[in-house]
Amino acid sequence: MGNGVYVGLFLVTLATLSFEILLTRIFSVTMWYHFAFVAISVAMFGMTVGAIVVYLFPRHFTEDRAGRQLASSSLMFSLAIIVSFLTQLSIPFVPGQSIAGVNSLVFTYLVVAVPFVFSGVCVCLALTKFPGHVSRLYAFDLAGGAMGCVLLIYMLRITDAPTAVIVIAAFASLGSFFFTFGQRSNGLRIIAFLTTVVLVCFSIINTILVAQQSSLLRITWVRGSYEARPLYEKWNSFSRVAVWGDPNVPRCPEVQGLSPVYQRGEIIKQLHVDIDANASTVMTAFNGDLSGLEYLKYDITNFAHYIRPDSKVLVIGTGGGRDILSALVFQQQSVLGIEINEDIIKILNKQFGDFSGHLDQRPNVHFVNDEARSYIARTKSRFDIIQASFIDTWAATSAGAFVLTENSLYTIEAWKIFLHHLTPRGVLTFSRWYYRNLPGEMYRLTSLASASLMDSGIKNPRGHIVIVRRMFGIKQDAPLGAGTMLVSREPFSDQDIEVVEKMARDLQFEIMLTPHYAADKTFEAIASGRALDTITSKFPINIAATVDDSPFFFHMLRLCNILDWKSLGVGEANANAVFVLVMLLLTVTGLSVLCIIIPLLLTTQKTTLKGALPFFVFFMAIGFGFMLVEISQMQRLIVFLGHPVYGLSVVLFSLLLSSGVGSYSTRKINDLQVERSAFVRLSILLTILCLFGIVSRSVLSMFEASPNEWRIILSVGMLFVLGFLMGMPFPLGMRLAFMRSAAIAPWLWGINGATSVCASVLAIIIAISLGISTTFWVGFACYFIALIALGGMTLKRPASN
16 A cells, blocks of 8 residues: 555545535525535435445455545545536525425435545545554544645635635545556546646636636525625635625615604615625615714614713624614714624725725724624723624534534623623613514523623612514514613613613604513513523523523524424524424434444345444444534534634644544554553543543633633643544554454444434534533543443454564
């Protein structure tokens, strides 16, 4: 075996993980976020099928043919990436639960799975046909995956997602080229080389065109509808930002909660800025004349400006600049806008700066590209108003496109930080949608406010909370509206309440809660702070205050009530997401069972499976364990590091790379010492996992206000120790399998992959139901089961060392 196998495997796994993650980004635009998450599972199952194919056809996949088969399968992987992606572009996704919708979804995922079958064949061949090199090969496998997740971040900074697909295909074909080294495959080598050159040239040309907004390859079908070319489009590793509209056509202003007393006299120019073809904000034309923006004084999201004039304002999520303009219209002292998405800031102040009035150049306006919670925790400044209007993250993050994305802005720990950074007269204001029959989001905000205030030492939280709403119509004809909550650091004064009542009366907003009045008994009960846990636990949906260990604010449908979501009044988006998640778990569990049973039924040499149960349990357990620990730390550290990109670049990269180093460290272990070494190292891993689970939350909380660099260094250090030890069980277990019967090695690799798929779904279900810590401890239990299974492995020991 030549060195080309190592390089080829590195490139193939780099392409594999990059393509997996990129698909979640693409599907977040073309479909819904929960379907994007399914793409990860489909991709991983494609690889599992590839491994099963290798196991079922041992006469075809032999060691003497392995070199050429590695080259051909990786080349087919490259070509299949392109064909499957072009096919996806031509498939209009049909939303809904109709037959057409199911058919389009099934066909899409079948197309997606094909490239990963070839990748699975390639990786399985590399790890099972060279038994003397499995530790090194597994190390290159993991290192390639680690590099792939980081490389994708930089790819999407330079080009768009469709072009990144071509770049990834080029890496796969380059891997094929390296696999041909040392093989008599000149024809295959030439084809792989030419394919790589063509793909690289196309990528360079199209990247230039992307910068000119005239890409040759673009997404045309979005959620079943044809999408025209936008005015401007920019991809990054956690969003696609697009600008729509005609900058020369004036219209009535668009706001979320406009007062009914507003007389629509102003005609302004606005553009739409959308994120992943879903979340939308408006960018308003501004020439420096604030008199043309008087309509902002009638927006319910700006209610706090009436009771706190002459203030220092901090805006969480600047979007198209509406809240920045609002602060200027109310003549506030200064406004600081924090925006997590760098591309949105560039669109607002650079690409469309002439349109928006170059807000960043005004002396009392400042922009910061950062995650709001992280920035506020670090700053020494205090603010009179901290404003967050309709901020959510139902987005497929780079960390894995989890259907119910963790949101670090809506937790008790986050709100305590916000309250701490208010001046004594300061007000925290959040705005959310208000559903007339069951305002779940506003109820949960109230729970969050009440719990945060009490945790901050305030005994009577109701004296600090005001809620107003604006319904878009009257009675049952208007089920939807906008609600705004004001939370003060000090109790609202009588003068404050007089202003609230006067402005609500003048603007015809409805007061739902003040320290002296409650239009809704549920708000009154929650805001009192008495028996809060009892109130929320008995409520039909989950309105309990969210914490960092379970930061899923928008998930309010309990899994046990999934069939009753309509009667409970839960939003369809939440219900669909949970339904897809549950069905996905059932599906992947069934497919995993098939991946285990079908090889058993089709195996002709039943004697090779005698005594294989401990091996089966071992590889199943480490597959579950690795993924549960990985995802739990990804979820936790996204909150700690404060940016979804860090979940990819820090967590995945650190774990995969350190696991590769751990695998590489096992290469010199003597065959006679493998079993003992595996037992010792797995025992050490369990000890470290136990200590990590006990102290990690406390350690992270101590460093939450530290600079980004220190938090990243701490995270990498903690993860490297875990990853180093977690990378050892697989290669050691595979060597034990080779010593017993090399024929079952591909099957065991497939089992490991199948259980990893199940674990990726199970981890989310455990986290949203029981918390991130529980996910981690279930992973710990899986490694403990692996240790028990290790003791039951009986070996056919080699005749000599």
